[in-house]
Amino acid sequence: MNPATSNALQWSAVNRADEIESRWAVLRQPPAAAHENAAENVHQCRALTLNLVVRVADAADAARMAGYLWRLGPRHPARVFLVSPHADGLHLQVAAQEQGSEMLHVALPPERAAAFLTPLLQSDLPALLLWRGGRPQVHAEFEPLAALADRVLVDAQFLGLGAADVAALAQRLRGWTHLADLSWTRLTPWRQLLYQGLETTPGAAQRVTAVTIAAPAGPANMAALLLAGWLARQLQWTPAQRLSAASLQLLRPAASPPAAPAVTLAFQTTPPGRSAALLGVQVEGEGFRVAICHHGPHLEMSVHHGEQEIGHWAGAALTDQRREADCLAVELSISGGDPLYRAALASACAIARQLEGQP
Amino acid sequence: MAALSTTATAAAAADERAHPLREGLRLQRTAPPCTMVIFGASGDLTKRKLMPALYALARMQRLPPNFHVIGVAVSGWDDDTFRQHMRAGVEQFANPDDQLADGGDAASWASFAARLQYVAGGFDDPALYTKLAATLKALPGGDNVLFYLATPPSLIATIGDQLARAGLNQFSPKGWTRIIVEKPFGRDLASARSLNQALHRVFDEEQIFRIDHYLGKETVRNIVVFRFANGIFEPIWNRRYIDHVQITVAESIGIERRGKYYEEAGALRDMVQNHLLQVLAVVAMEAPVRFEAGPVRDEKVKVVSSIRPLLPAGAASHEACAVRGQYGPGFVGGDPVAGYRDEANVAAASSRETFVALKLGIENWRWAGVPFYLRSGKRLPKRVSEVAIRFKSPPFLMFQDLIPGTGDNAIAANVLVIRIQPDEGISLRFEAKVPGTDMRLRPVKMDFQYGTSFGEPQPEAYETLLLDAMLGDGMLFSRYDMVEAAWALTTPLLEAWEQFPAPEFPNYAAGSWGPDAADEFMRRDGREWRRP
Numbered sequence: 012m013n014p015a016t017s018n019a020l021q022w023s024a025v026n027r028a029d030e031i032e033s034r035w036a037v038l039r040q041p042p043a044a045a046h047e048n049a050a051e052n053v054h055q056c057r058a059l060t061l062n063l064v065v066r067v068a069d070a071a072d073a074a075r076m077a078g079y080l081w082r083l084g085p086r087h088p089a090r091v092f093l094v095s096p097h098a099d100g101l102h103l104q105v106a107a108q109e110q111g112s113e114m115l116h117v118a119l120p121p122e123r124a125a126a127f128l129t130p131l132l133q134s135d136l137p138a139l140l141l142w143r144g145g146r147p148q149v150h151a152e153f154e155p156l157a158a159l160a161d162r163v164l165v166d167a168q169f170l171g172l173g174a175a176d177v178a179a180l181a182q183r184l185r186g187w188t189h190l191a192d193l194s195w196t197r198l199t200p201w202r203q204l205l206y207q208g209l210e211t212t213p214g215a216a217q218r219v220t221a222v223t224i225a226a227p228a229g230p231a232n233m234a235a236l237l238l239a240g241w242l243a244r245q246l247q248w249t250p251a252q253r254l255s256a257a258s259l260q261l262l263r264p265a266a267s268p269p270a271a272p273a274v275t276l277a278f279q280t281t282p283p284g285r286s287a288a289l290l291g292v293q294v295e296g297e298g299f300r301v302a303i304c305h306h307g308p309h310l311e312m313s314v315h316h317g318e319q320e321i322g323h324w325a326g327a328a329l330t331d332q333r334r335e336a337d338c339l340a341v342e343l344s345i346s347g348g349d350p351l352y353r354a355a356l357a358s359a360c361a362i363a364r365q366l367e368g369q370p
Numbered sequence: 371m372a373a374l375s376t377t378a379t380a381a382a383a384a385d386e387r388a389h390p391l392r393e394g395l396r397l398q399r400t401a402p403p404c405t406m407v408i409f410g411a412s413g414d415l416t417k418r419k420l421m422p423a424l425y426a427l428a429r430m431q432r433l434p435p436n437f438h439v440i441g442v443a444v445s446g447w448d449d450d451t452f453r454q455h456m457r458a459g460v461e462q463f464a465n466p467d468d469q470l471a472d473g474g475d476a477a478s479w480a481s482f483a484a485r486l487q488y489v490a491g492g493f494d495d496p497a498l499y500t501k502l503a504a505t506l507k508a509l510p511g512g513d514n515v516l517f518y519l520a521t522p523p524s525l526i527a528t529i530g531d532q533l534a535r536a537g538l539n540q541f542s543p544k545g546w547t548r549i550i551v552e553k554p555f556g557r558d559l560a561s562a563r564s565l566n567q568a569l570h571r572v573f574d575e576e577q578i579f580r581i582d583h584y585l586g587k588e589t590v591r592n593i594v595v596f597r598f599a600n601g602i603f604e605p606i607w608n609r610r611y612i613d614h615v616q617i618t619v620a621e622s623i624g625i626e627r628r629g630k631y632y633e634e635a636g637a638l639r640d641m642v643q644n645h646l647l648q649v650l651a652v653v654a655m656e657a658p659v660r661f662e663a664g665p666v667r668d669e670k671v672k673v674v675s676s677i678r679p680l681l682p683a684g685a686a687s688h689e690a691c692a693v694r695g696q697y698g699p700g701f702v703g704g705d706p707v708a709g710y711r712d713e714a715n716v717a718a719a720s721s722r723e724t725f726v727a728l729k730l731g732i733e734n735w736r737w738a739g740v741p742f743y744l745r746s747g748k749r750l751p752k753r754v755s756e757v758a759i760r761f762k763s764p765p766f767l768m769f770q771d772l773i774p775g776t777g778d779n780a781i782a783a784n785v786l787v788i789r790i791q792p793d794e795g796i797s798l799r800f801e802a803k804v805p806g807t808d809m810r811l812r813p814v815k816m817d818f819q820y821g822t823s824f825g826e827p828q829p830e831a832y833e834t835l836l837l838d839a840m841l842g843d844g845m846l847f848s849r850y851d852m853v854e855a856a857w858a859l860t861t862p863l864l865e866a867w868e869q870f871p872a873p874e875f876p877n878y879a880a881g882s883w884g885p886d887a888a889d890e891f892m893r894r895d896g897r898e899w900r901r902p
Contacts, residue, residue: 058818110819200431203400206391207434211403211512213544216390245390309477314435321510322435324428324481351394 020081022104022116031105031115031131038107059113061343062138063089064128064156070095072143073116077106079336084111087343090133094156096121096144125155137161137346141339146170147180157188164342166193167233168288174236174363178356189348194233195355196338197288201238201303204312204324205294208301211314211322216246217263218296221275225291225304229280230257230366233359234288239276240359241351242294248274250365259365276362288334401427401840403434403512404545407502409493409529410520411441411452415552417459419583420520423832425460428482432837438509441488442502452488465830493521494528499536506541513545516839519552526551527568534572550579550839553644554635555848558864559857566850579839580848584645586831586838589794589820591846593652593757594666596788596796603786604657606761608736613783614895615742616758617649618902619790620750622702624880625724629715637726638694638867641746643860647674648848649790650742653757654732663845667852674855678731681862688866693888695725696872697749700880707749707880721871724748725878727888729895741895745888749880754902755790769811782813785900794820794828 025034063080067073073093080091089112097118106114119127132138140160147153147165157163163184167177181190209215224239226232242248248261251273258277281290291304300315314322406424408416427433441452457479489505491498506515517533519526530549533539541547551569556562569578584590597603606612619641625632632640651670658665680691698709710716710724725747732742761784785799797817804810820828838846877885883899892898 199395202391203395203431206389206395207400207431209391210389211434211436242391245393247390312435316510319510322437323484324431324435349394 020077020106020114022106025103025105028101028103028127031103034105035107035113038105039109039113058110059088059090059133059136061087061089061136061346062092062132063141063343064092064094064138064159065141066094066124066144066152066156068143068145076141076143077114077116079339080112080114081106081108083336083340083343084108087340088112089343090131090136091115092117092128092131094119094124094128096124096152101127121150121152124152125159128156128159132159139164139343141165141342143169146172146176148176157184160188161346162189162191162348164191164193168194172233173231174233174240174356174359177233178360181353181356191342191345191349191352192233192237192356193335193338193342194288195237195349195352196341197234197334198238198241199341200310201289201292202241204303204310205242205292205301207324208303208312208314208322209294211301212296212299212316215296215299215301218299219246219263219274219294220297221277221293221295223277223279223291223293224289225279225281226289227281230278230363232278232288235278236359236363237355238289238292239278239362240357241355243276243362244354244358250361253365253368256366259362278366399837399841400432401434401437401837402514403436404514404516404840405438405440405506405509405512406516406518406836406840407440407442407506408518408520409442409525411488412443412445412447412455413520415520416441417455418463419830419832420518420836421456421459422464423830423836425479425482426465426830426833427837429478436510436512438485438487440502440505440509441486442493442498443488443490444492446490447488449486449488453483453486456486457483493525494532496532496535499532499538503536503538506538513542514840515541515545515547517547517549519550521552523552523554523556523565526565530569530572539572539577546577546842547573548577548579548839548842549573550581550836550847553580553582554639555580555644555853556857557634557639559854559861562853562857566854570850575850576844578850579835579844580850580853581835581839582644582648582848583831583835585648585846585848586833586835587790588828588834589788589790590649590652591834592820593649593788594661597653598657607759609738609740611761612740613760613762614740614897615650615653616760616900617646617653617742617744617756618758618900619646619649619746619755620752620883620902621746621748622750622753624697624707624749625710625713625716627714629713632724633716633720633722636722636864637724637746637748638860638864642726642728642744643856644848646744646746647856647859649755649757650674650730650744651852653759653788654737654742656736661845663843663847666845667849671849671852671855673732673734674852674859676732676734676737677859678733679862680728680730680859681866688863689891691729692863693725693727693885693891694723694867694872695727695747695878695885695888696720696722696875697724697747697878697880698876700749700882702749702751702881709876709880710748711876721867721875723867723872725750725884725888727884727891729891743892743897743899745884745899747878747884750883751881752902753792756902757788757790758900758902759786759788761785769809787900789820796820 023034023038025031065076067076073095077093085108091112091114093114093116095116095118098120102118104116115131117127138160139162140156141164142153143166144150165172177192184190222239222242224235226235230236243261247264250259251262252260254260254275257280258275261274261276263272263274291302293300293302298317301312303310303312312324313320408420410416424439487505489498489502491501519529521529539547556565597607651673655669655673658669681688696710699712700707711718711720727743727745730742730744763783782799782801787797789795795818797815799813799815801811802814804812835846877887889899
């Protein structure tokens with residue numbers, strides 16, 4: 012069976028590095044009999060959109076990433092390099108889709124990775140490094156690989172990075188590449204719903220008095236901190252006073268309605284075992300309440316004016332697996348930096364410092 | 371009431387986007403809180419197009435939690451009956467991703483269905499509008515209302531007047547009130563003007579959204595991106611490099627039990643006056659000063675107004691610039707099909723055209739001397755819509771002397787084809803050297819396939835257009851002056867054809883590419899139709 016026409020990913024072993032390009036070309040060819048356009052002399056464009064280097068965590072992670080990216084191939088055709096550290100020599104496997112991605116799984120000594128990949132990067136296309144190989148600071152190959160990329164994508168939650176770690180990483184990369192974080196990408200539906208929920212009440216965004224964010228690990232949860240940071244930055248709240256290890260008071264800008272100038276921000280720690288990044292957000296203000304939560308596999312939102320529910324929304328299934336693939340898909344279609352993320356991260360760091368009692 | 375205010379529209383749109391939490395959510399355009407009132411809610415369009423589109427938007431989180439739909443029709447339904455019918459419509463016509471079959475997303479449907487209500491009554495009955503006003507005020511949907519007239523054009527003035535009498539044309543001073551009107555926008559220039567006047571009596575132009583679903587198609591929208599987001603095409607997009615342009619909208623189906631409608635309409639009214647001229651406008655317009663509704667629509671009106679009259683004063687006949695046809699019996703896809711005159715509700719000696727070919731000249735600096743050939747017809751061999759830009763041949767064909775047998779006709783001109791449907795994409799035909807020691811040339815086609823290159827699901831045109839209307843973005847809707855400019859161009863030809871019925875009808879067999887006269891019409895110019 013030709014892997015290019017199969018729905019399932021099938022690797023093809025390659026012995027020499029210089030065979031990779033030609034093997035991809037072969038794998039991309041549709042079967043001659045099925046090539047209806049052959050008689051018309053049609054040459055289809057190979058619509059690659061980016062180079063994607065994935066430094067995987069381990070073999071299981073490589074298989075999972077390969078599966079995601081294979082499925083995303085038709086939507087985000089990329090030249091994909093799955094890089095596994097391997098102390099002993101060079102091991103290569105290739106795969107390609109007729110309409111989709113070209114994939115190379117390379118296992119090699121980490122210090123050789125950047126030099127090996129450099130000539131294989133497709134010219135004129137952006138390069139994205141997805142780093143899943145543990146805390147970047149402790150891996151010598153991180154910086155050479157990041158130097159190949161226009162953007163570096165991490166998953167702070169997966170890597171166990173705190174806000175300060177991510178901010179330090181962003182600072183380290185600043186000037187030569189952009190940092191993005193899947194923890195932030197995961198927040199998009201939450202941000203969207205919060206916007207929609209608050210928009211139902213004129214002026215609600217300026218009259219918020221309390222925000223409660225429920226997440227595993229509470230205030231140590233990167234997604235929860237980023238959401239709080241984003242709200243604070245967009246609504247111009249400034250951290251004012253620590254109330255506890257999981258709550259603090261923020262001040263609204265002077266132009267806001269004067270009745271309650273302070274906003275209470277609280278993080279609720281949910282029991283371990285739930286893998287969702289966030290489990291719930293509630294925003295309350297004078298006379299309104301917007302609540303968003305996971306309900307089974309769904310994301311649900313309700314909006315109340317006083318005791319009356321004025322709107323209810325139940326969303327499509329958001330299984331954890333789909334979330335991960337969806338988040339990747341979103342990131343693959345973005346180029347350049349995200350100033351909003353940088354601002355939310357800075358604000359999240361300020362909130363984290365305040366919660367820790369630091370000045 | 372008819373004053374145009376594009377600045378006000380832009381300002382309103384900017385206000386809608388000014389919410390501090392909206393920043394960075396540009397890719398996820400969402401409608402503001404509003405209620406959509408559908409007149410003709412028990413009809414086919416609502417079930418087939420509107421409700422599947424609204425449900426898809428709801429599933430994509432593009433609708434706010436307090437979005438509501440009020441269906442209005444004569445049928446004596448209640449809320450539950452309305453919901454059942456709409457569910458049936460979604461089950462039958464929604465995109466596969468939004469299907470409800472196999473116990474699909476029951477929670478999503480339940481959440482959506484809870485927002486559907488129904489009000490029964492006659493469209494000319496003031497009591498209906500009193501009831502409607504009370505229902506609207508009782509909803510927590512805010513102050514924004516979008517009326518959708520999924521009704522015959524003859525009811526537009528009646529409904530508009532009744533809405534005004536009930537004060538619903540400006541529902542709330544704190545919000546917006548808009549109205550979407552379905553095509554056809556009149557049947558000639560006089561009726562279009564009359565319809566516009568009727569609408570302008572009760573609505574400002576910026577409140578009116580005339581929907582032509584063709585403009586919501588992804589590939590039509592992509593033409594603007596292709597032209598103005600790439601540096602290499604616009605410099606050659608003019609009379610110096612382009613020989614001619616062909617725009618084809620072909621249908622393999624017949625009139626599909628719409629004999630009564632088609633006898634009144636015909637191909638020129640049904641397709642050319644709206645869809646084909648809209649596509650021509652996007653292909654031929656100048657770059658707008660900004661990518662906003664007002665400037666884009668200004669450019670489209672300018673280019674359609676620049677088209678040379680089809681029947682210039684003193685012209686002896688229209689044959690130099692127009693061909694009409696009517697299909698007789700034939701075979702489509704190998705199956706025998708009846709001729710137009712054998713269809714239900716069609717007169718036995720009908721002279722209604724089912725095929726039109728036009729040669730249009732745009733009188734401006736960019737296009738002077740470049741013919742635009744338009745054709746559209748029923749019962750053609752295949753369903754296809756495309757724009758083909760044929761470039762001029764190289765000024766000096768050196769290969770002609772080098773290679774025996776490579777005469778003038780052996781080197782094909784470059785053709786850029788924008789396929790609108792099906793198989794959406796863009797292809798470019800160019801000459802290439804065949805590998806080998808000899809110098810042999812061969813045309814090759816470089817083919818960009820829109821669907822498979824991105825693999826992104828394409829939204830239905832109605833999803834895009836409904837969301838745009840809720841957001842107040844009129845770019846993909848027809849402004850009154852565009853409608854009138856299109857009718858001003860086509861009405862003299864319509865009148866001439868109605869005055870002189872075609873004695874040769876039917877003049878093409880179903881399953882062919884139209885009448886011989888259409889080929890002859892091109893041959894006279896030394897050109898030929900593309901085989902799409």
